[in-house]
Amino acid sequence: MPSLDLNPEIVQFVIDKVHEFHSREDVTFPEEDEVQAVNEELAEQFATDFAGDPYYQELTTTIDDLEPDQQMSLVALMWVGRGDYDLEEWDEALKFAEEVWTDHTAEYLVGTPLLADYLAEGLQQFETEGGE
Secondary structure, rough: OOOOOHHHHHHHHHHHHHHHHHOOOOOOOOOHHHHHHHHHHHHHHHHHHHOOOHHHHHHHHHHOOOOOOHHHHHHHHHHHHHHOOOOOHHHHHHHHHHHHOOOOOHHHHHHHOHHHHHHHHHHHHHHHHOOO
């Protein structure tokens, strides 16, 4: 059984902060079918447009303050929740998150539409797996 080396309370805190930021009127995302192609571009745009925004700063600081391995777990958790990986593929997701990790992980995550939903779904899968 895979294990999440990230405190679920931290994940829930990030989910709550993402909801606060993404629900604002001035935060918009492209249509869902365009998202994968523009995710990096969108992350850069958010970093520029919201650099002085306290919601954005709190969210990115929270993620940046995590250890790199925790950031990788958060990214892998998002991928599991999004369906890119199954929970059984957790080690593969973590390995790929490690390979592509940069110091812009917070921007990548914040620029992901439905991030809060994906993290919540990934966390739910771990909780369901752990409860069996």
